[in-house]
Amino acid sequence: MDIRSYSMGDIDMAWCPGCGNFGILKALESALVEMEIAPEGLVMVSGIGQAAKIPHYMKCNIFNGLHGRALPVAVAIKSVNPRLVVIAESGDGDMYGEGGNHLLATIRRNPDITNIVHNNMVYGLTKGQASPTSSKGFVTPVQIGGVILEPFNPIAVAVALDASFVARAFIGDVDMTKEIIKKALSHRGYALVDIFQPCVSFNKINTYKWFKDHTYYLEDSYDPGDKVRAFEKAVDPTKFPLGVIYTNPKKATFEGSLNVYAEDSTPVTRRKRNLKKLQQFIDNKRKL
Numbered sequence: 001m002d003i004r005s006y007s008m009g010d011i012d013m014a015w016c017p018g019c020g021n022f023g024i025l026k027a028l029e030s031a032l033v034e035m036e037i038a039p040e041g042l043v044m045v046s047g048i049g050q051a052a053k054i055p056h057y058m059k060c061n062i063f064n065g066l067h068g069r070a071l072p073v074a075v076a077i078k079s080v081n082p083r084l085v086v087i088a089e090s091g092d093g094d095m096y097g098e099g100g101n102h103l104l105a106t107i108r109r110n111p112d113i114t115n116i117v118h119n120n121m122v123y124g125l126t127k128g129q130a131s132p133t134s135s136k137g138f139v140t141p142v143q144i145g146g147v148i149l150e151p152f153n154p155i156a157v158a159v160a161l162d163a164s165f166v167a168r169a170f171i172g173d174v175d176m177t178k179e180i181i182k183k184a185l186s187h188r189g190y191a192l193v194d195i196f197q198p199c200v201s202f203n204k205i206n207t208y209k210w211f212k213d214h215t216y217y218l219e220d221s222y223d224p225g226d227k228v229r230a231f232e233k234a235v236d237p238t239k240f241p242l243g244v245i246y247t248n249p250k251k252a253t254f255e256g257s258l259n260v261y262a263e264d265s266t267p268v269t270r271r272k273r274n275l276k277k278l279q280q281f282i283d284n285k286r287k288l
């Protein structure tokens with residue numbers, strides 16, 4: 001198995017030259033290959049946006065749904081077939097704006113899925129409007145006087161909700177991004193990886209240089225199990241930490257807590273349908 005296992009060959013790609021999305025695709029495919037995750041065992045789920053096109057460029061199972069709705073679909077897929085590796089991947093607008101409520105619900109449920117967010121601090125596909133993570137004062141064709149709101153802080157929210165794995169990467173460093181994605185994929189439970197991804201066409205403020213100047217790697221001695229310290233790091237107003245910021249590996253997974261797997265771990269999708277039992281359930285005569 002090598003990087004060609006996921007390659008779609010010589011296809012047209014709708015991303016602009018220089019966009020950080022290319023690096024994320026490379027980091028993700030390399031992580032999957034190094035972890036020997038076969039394309040047939042993976043489902044990529046996305047919403048709408050430039051970032052959400054990433055499954056189109058990978059040879060694996062994909063579900064490309066409505067704007068903001070990747071997470072509930074990903075949770076459902078994992079629930080009916082826990083043997084699959086499920087990745088929900090989209091942009092900052094999709095995951096934190098349109099899909100914001102699903103983010104909160106998914107963190108609480110803790111399904112064993114990886115949630116990768118391309119955070120370019122802008123709506124790229126619709127040509128440069130402010131997203132929830134846009135900086136205060138960011139001027140756009142719609143926010144002509146600059147954004148008036150404080151930016152949404154996904155890392156602080158995830159830590160506060162006790163998400164079982166919270167990390168941040170910057171795609172200026174593809175190798176480190178790959179390593180962080182590998183840690184997220186190895187984690188059992190919900191794993192958020194927010195990746196700073198410059199949009200070279202519609203965000204002239206948060207450039208590769210800007211992200212490099214405003215980030216730093218957590219030191220080796222940093223303990224991601226310390227929730228208070230993780231929160232302090234998440235709200236640091238001076239610079240953004242990169243790496244695994246918080247983990248709580250002790251949490252039960254959503255699908256692991258479902259009654260349907262209490263006595264039989266066979267994925268629901270692999271079971272023989274018992275129509276008589278189903279009819280009895282519909283008739284309210286017995287529990288499933």
Ligand SMILES: Cc1ncc(C[n+]2csc(CCOP(=O)(O)OP(=O)(O)O)c2C)c(N)n1
Nearest residue numbers: 049050051067091092093094122123124125
């Ligand atoms: C419900 C809904 N609202 C708005 C839109 C229009 N829309 C499509 S993509 C997009 C922004 C996507 O931004 P983001 O998720 O950050 O992805 P990016 O393009 O920046 O990678 C918007 C507002 C839509 N398709 N559906």
Ligand code: SF4
Nearest residue numbers: 016019050124199200
């Ligand atoms: S518009 Fe921005 S996010 Fe979309 S492909 Fe171009 S550079 Fe990348």
Ligand SMILES: [Mg+2]
Nearest residue numbers: 091092122124
């Ligand atoms: Mg975006």
